[in-house]
Amino acid sequence: MSAAAPPRILGLGGSMRPGSTSQLLLRRAVSLLEADGCRTSLLDLRELDLPFCNGDKQDPWPSRPDVKLLREEFRAADGVILAGPEYHGTIGGALKNALDLLDFEHVEGKVFGAICALGGRSNSNALNHLRLVARWYRAWMVPEQVAVPQARSALPGGEPADPELGARVDELARSVARAAALLRPRTDGPGAEPLGPESALNVSRTVKREH
Numbered sequence: 001m002s003a004a005a006p007p008r009i010l011g012l013g014g015s016m017r018p019g020s021t022s023q024l025l026l027r028r029a030v031s032l033l034e035a036d037g038c039r040t041s042l043l044d045l046r047e048l049d050l051p052f053c054n055g056d057k058q059d060p061w062p063s064r065p066d067v068k069l070l071r072e073e074f075r076a077a078d079g080v081i082l083a084g085p086e087y088h089g090t091i092g093g094a095l096k097n098a099l100d101l102l103d104f105e106h107v108e109g110k111v112f113g114a115i116c117a118l119g120g121r122s123n124s125n126a127l128n129h130l131r132l133v134a135r136w137y138r139a140w141m142v143p144e145q146v147a148v149p150q151a152r153s154a155l156p157g158g159e160p161a162d163p164e165l166g167a168r169v170d171e172l173a174r175s176v177a178r179a180a181a182l183l184r185p186r187t188d189g190p191g192a193e194p195l196g197p198e199s200a201l202n203v204s205r206t207v208k209r210e211h
């Protein structure tokens, strides 16, 4: 039997700020997982042309092809690392908007991890709010998370001044990859057979949603 393919991990960087701390840490996380043998991709919202969510989750946005790119990258991923700033006590709007352009078909069942950068003291507001979004999308959040207080001075020269910060980002990244490998739908080996259509375990995937 061939070895299972390594998990596919997407990094989504939600800060629009040049020199963003959260974007730099996300790159570190994704590079580490690539070196570990994961399949990886990175989306930096500074480089994407995304519209504001207009309330129509099925809108294909033909004139804004980055919407399709975003959706396809999420669909292909087994795990996702979100990174972004805390703004006014919650998630930055650019990251939230990107998440609002998705639907269950792109997100449900994926494993998530999150990194948030703050200008002030450490707190978990934005991280907790991302947990709410992930739960609402029926995704899995790993227990590890990284808040970066006083973020503008956290990475002098692009590297963490505190080695513990780097170690925590690495731990988060590997936790996402491990959990994504465990939780993705299996296509080989024992237990790979799909559940029968009558299985009660299918219920969360077959329920019709009216959102």
Ligand SMILES: Cc1cc2nc3c(=O)[nH]c(=O)nc-3n(C[C@H](O)[C@H](O)[C@H](O)COP(=O)(O)O)c2cc1C
Residues within 6 Å of the ligand: 015, 016, 017, 019, 020, 021, 022, 023, 084, 085, 086, 087, 088, 089, 090, 117, 118, 119, 120, 121, 151, 152
């Ligand atoms: C509109 C705005 C709101 C902010 N609100 C907060 C806040 O509530 N708490 C905080 O600690 N820092 C706040 N900051 C500071 C940012 O979190 C900080 O600059 C951080 O580095 C941004 O992340 P980034 O480096 O990835 O862009 C705010 C900054 C802006 C521009």
